[in-house]
Amino acid sequence: MNEVSITLDSLLGQLLLGLVNGSFYAILSLGLAVIFGLLNIVNFAHGALYMMGAYFGWIALTYLGIGYWWSLVLAPSLVALFGMLVERSLLQWLYKLDHLYGLLLTFGVSLIIEGTYRYFFGVSGQPYPVPELLAGSTDLGFMTLPNYRAWVVVASLAVCLGTWFVIERTRLGAYLRAATENPKLTQAFGINVPLLVMLTYGFGAGLAAFAGVLAAPVIQITPLMGNNLIVIVFAVVVIGGMGSILGAVATGLALGVIEGLTKVFYPEASSTVVFVIMALVLLVRPAGLFGREK
Amino acid sequence: MTFVRKHGVLIALAAALAVAPFLFYPVLVMKVLCFALFACAFNLLLGYTGLLSFGHAAYFGAGAYITGHAMTAWSTTPELGLLFGVGAAALLGLVFGGLAIRRQGIYFAMITLALAQMLYFFCLQAPFTGGEDGLQGVPRGNLFGLISLSDDTAMYVFVSVVFLGGFWLIDRIIRSPFGQVLKSIRENEDRALSLGYDVDRYKLVAFVLSSAIAGLAGATKTLTFGFATLTDVFWGTSGEVVLMTLVGGVGTVLGPVVGAVVIVVLQNELADKVGSWVLVILGAIFVVNVLLFRKGIVGEVVARFGNK
Numbered sequence: 001m002n003e004v005s006i007t008l009d010s011l012l013g014q015l016l017l018g019l020v021n022g023s024f025y026a027i028l029s030l031g032l033a034v035i036f037g038l039l040n041i042v043n044f045a046h047g048a049l050y051m052m053g054a055y056f057g058w059i060a061l062t063y064l065g066i067g068y069w070w071s072l073v074l075a076p077s078l079v080a081l082f083g084m085l086v087e088r089s090l091l092q093w094l095y096k097l098d099h100l101y102g103l104l105l106t107f108g109v110s111l112i113i114e115g116t117y118r119y120f121f122g123v124s125g126q127p128y129p130v131p132e133l134l135a136g137s138t139d140l141g142f143m144t145l146p147n148y149r150a151w152v153v154v155a156s157l158a159v160c161l162g163t164w165f166v167i168e169r170t171r172l173g174a175y176l177r178a179a180t181e182n183p184k185l186t187q188a189f190g191i192n193v194p195l196l197v198m199l200t201y202g203f204g205a206g207l208a209a210f211a212g213v214l215a216a217p218v219i220q221i222t223p224l225m226g227n228n229l230i231v232i233v234f235a236v237v238v239i240g241g242m243g244s245i246l247g248a249v250a251t252g253l254a255l256g257v258i259e260g261l262t263k264v265f266y267p268e269a270s271s272t273v274v275f276v277i278m279a280l281v282l283l284v285r286p287a288g289l290f291g292r293e294k
Numbered sequence: 295m296t297f298v299r300k301h302g303v304l305i306a307l308a309a310a311l312a313v314a315p316f317l318f319y320p321v322l323v324m325k326v327l328c329f330a331l332f333a334c335a336f337n338l339l340l341g342y343t344g345l346l347s348f349g350h351a352a353y354f355g356a357g358a359y360i361t362g363h364a365m366t367a368w369s370t371t372p373e374l375g376l377l378f379g380v381g382a383a384a385l386l387g388l389v390f391g392g393l394a395i396r397r398q399g400i401y402f403a404m405i406t407l408a409l410a411q412m413l414y415f416f417c418l419q420a421p422f423t424g425g426e427d428g429l430q431g432v433p434r435g436n437l438f439g440l441i442s443l444s445d446d447t448a449m450y451v452f453v454s455v456v457f458l459g460g461f462w463l464i465d466r467i468i469r470s471p472f473g474q475v476l477k478s479i480r481e482n483e484d485r486a487l488s489l490g491y492d493v494d495r496y497k498l499v500a501f502v503l504s505s506a507i508a509g510l511a512g513a514t515k516t517l518t519f520g521f522a523t524l525t526d527v528f529w530g531t532s533g534e535v536v537l538m539t540l541v542g543g544v545g546t547v548l549g550p551v552v553g554a555v556v557i558v559v560l561q562n563e564l565a566d567k568v569g570s571w572v573l574v575i576l577g578a579i580f581v582v583n584v585l586l587f588r589k590g591i592v593g594e595v596v597a598r599f600g601n602k
Contacts, residue, residue, distance in 0.1 A: 042400050093585055099400045100346045101584050104540065107533060108580025115573025231529060235408035238401055268419060275412035279393050282405065286396040 012143040014260040020149050020218060022256020023156030024050075026249040027211040028233045030160055031204035033242040034167070037180045038200045041091060041102030047230030048113035049205045052079050053212025054221045055117060058126050068131035068213070075213045076206035083205025084198050091201065092194070110227055117223035125220025152214050159210060160249045167245060176200065235278040240290050247290025303548055304462055311454045320450050321518070326558045327457040328515040333538040333550030334464050335507035340536075341545030342468055343500045344480030345395075348403040349410025350508055350535050352390065353383040355417065355527030357509030362429040362522040363422050372435045372443055376456075376513045383509020384502050386413070391501030395494055398483075407529060414527045428523030432516055449518060456514050460507050465547060467503060476500050537576060540583050543590030552591050 028046055035043045056075035060066035066074070086109060094101050134148040167173035179186040179193050187193045212226075219225060233252075240251030255274050263270040281289065298305065314323045332354050339345045361379030364370045370378065394405040417423045424430070434443035443449045467473050475496050478486045487493045516522045525531060534557060542553025557576075564572050583590070589597055 036400075042404065090581060090585065100403065101588070103346070103348070103400060103403055104536065105581055105584040107536075108577040108584065111533070111577030111580065112574050113577075115570050115575075115577060118570035118573065227529070231407055231411040234404040235411075238397070238404050238408060271415040271418075272412050275408050275415075278405070278408055282393045282396050 014264045016149050018257040018260020019153045022253035023153050024211050025236045026252030029236045029248045029252050031207040033248045035204040036242045044106040045110040046208050047226030048110040049208035050212040051226030053209025054216045057213045057216045058128050058221050072213050076210040079209035080202040080206035084202040087198050087201040114223050125222045128216035130217040164245045235274050239278050239281045241288030244290040324453045324518045327453050328511050329558050330551040330554035331457050331460045332508050332511035333535050333554045335504045336535045337539045337550045339504045343476045346403045347406040349406035349532050351527050351531035352410035352413045353505035353508035354512035356386045357383040357512030358516040358522035358526040361513035362432040362516045365432050371439050372437050379513030380506050380509045384506035387502045387505020391498050395497045417527050430521050432520045543593035546592040549590050549592035
């Protein structure tokens with residue numbers, strides 16, 4: 001019997017771990033939603049970009065001696081540049097076609113990235129140390145809180161809220177929303193929509209890489225980590241719908257927590273619970289929790 | 295004459311299959327046939343109904359696993375084993391398809407992918423699938439209890455017949471009035487709906503048919519090679535079948551077959567030589583295909599020389 005041995009400590013521990021995973025879901029589904037909003041492309045390469053971020057951190061530390069904090073800035077910037085390159089060279093030719101081609105093309109891109117990393121780094125996991133500043137844990141009285149995990153949750157939330165603020169409360173965000181709603185009209189008002197599109201994809205890619213660096217110390221870094229995660233994030237996106245930023249963030253966090261709790265109470269189902277919830281949501285609310293079906 | 299005109303492609307395929315084992319390694323041809331049938335089943339959805347299922351490995355894998363299980367645990371004959379596999383895949387298609395058709399377009403693709411991944415995790419843990427090892431050493435058994443399939447020639451004939459049967463069935467579905475409705479849904483779902491067709495029901499039936507045939511392909515693969523593994527239900531396999539169809543030509547009868555030949559032979563040739571670069575090459579083909587070559591090989595040929 002499992003239930004007897006569940007202590008408050010392990011419950012809270014899994015809860016926190018769920019929040020950590022949920023943070024990654026939140027950042028990634030947020031990026032997917034922002035990209036989909038403007039480009040009408042479901043970015044399958046999102047997982048691969050996340051993986052690139054994590055590897056950047058590992059490579060920078062192992063070969064160049066560049067530490068965690070620099071990586072947290074550099075990896076998103078470089079991956080964002082890479083993303084913009086992908087958008088200019090490949091994606092921009094697809095905007096007039098069926099959405100499905102965007103998914104297929106970015107799937108191809110994700111295979112190219114994954115294959116390249118597999119060639120150079122193999123499939124075995126690489127460890128990444130927790131940065132010194134955040135090593136250790138804090139005793140809260142009722143539980144011990146690993147500092148790094150707390151940091152992941154706080155940093156992710158900050159980034160998500162920042163993104164929400166930029167999109168919903170600033171002039172740039174207003175342009176972005178206008179271009180999402182009606183790109184032609186927005187362009188006619190003198191706003192450089194193609195530039196906006198490029199920057200948006202770059203920003204989404206950067207977000208994914210940021211999540212990758214954040215994840216590096218708490219997971220095994222492998223070339224496969226991205227594409228395995230992206231399928232779960234797709235389920236998250238189906239559950240939440242891609243219409244709302246805060247909806248995407250809340251859904252991501254909630255599902256992470258539910259996954260964590262499942263690990264405590266019924267570990268066998270922990271890898272499938274997100275998909276089961278997706279099926280249930282489809283039955284009850286086909287448009288998704290925050291979705292607007294067009 | 296009408297028979298020849300109507301079944302020209304089928305006759306040509308049968309003739310090619312009669313010659314193929316003298317020119318190529320028969321086991322490779324059998325592998326191509328399994329994936330070709332898989333791709334044809336997939337094409338029934340994408341090419342003729344306009345639905346992109348990004349998790350078709352689920353049905354291929356379900357057929358593979360259940361047939362493997364029936365053959366080992368229950369020692370059924372191969373034709374009965376296939377039936378179990380096909381039935382399981384059809385049932386799974388009914389459940390997953392019923393969920394997925396509740397959303398359109400890009401969401402449909404994501405849902406099918408996610409559901410397939412759920413099955414993947416299930417197969418990783420379920421007691422009868424052998425976890426990471428999969429099912430190994432599945433016997434081929436005796437067809438109808440009489441003909442031993444352990445002989446490669448007999449197996450080759452069997453696989454060819456299954457493939458041609460599946461191919462014929464799909465061709466028959468496409469040309470039927472039912473198939474015409476599917477095409478109208480592909481062209482304009484709203485119009486089909488306004489004409490009084492129960493679009494969701496048509497989609498679901500198409501989905502179940504496609505899953506069942508994909509399951510048949512997976513089941514035949516298990517019989518041929520004697521194993522069913524996690525690769526069969528992995529999203530990579532779902533991606534491969536999309537690629538095969540895309541390379542050969544979406545919405546063409548012969549396209550998926552040509553695509554399967556290209557991709558399986560390519561993988562076979564490259565696997566030992568270039569290692570992980572296979573993935574990069576497949577990805578690059580995807581990219582080039584989507585950007586420059588959307589009609590696929592057969593599609594281009596038809597567009598250039600086609601009579602229709």
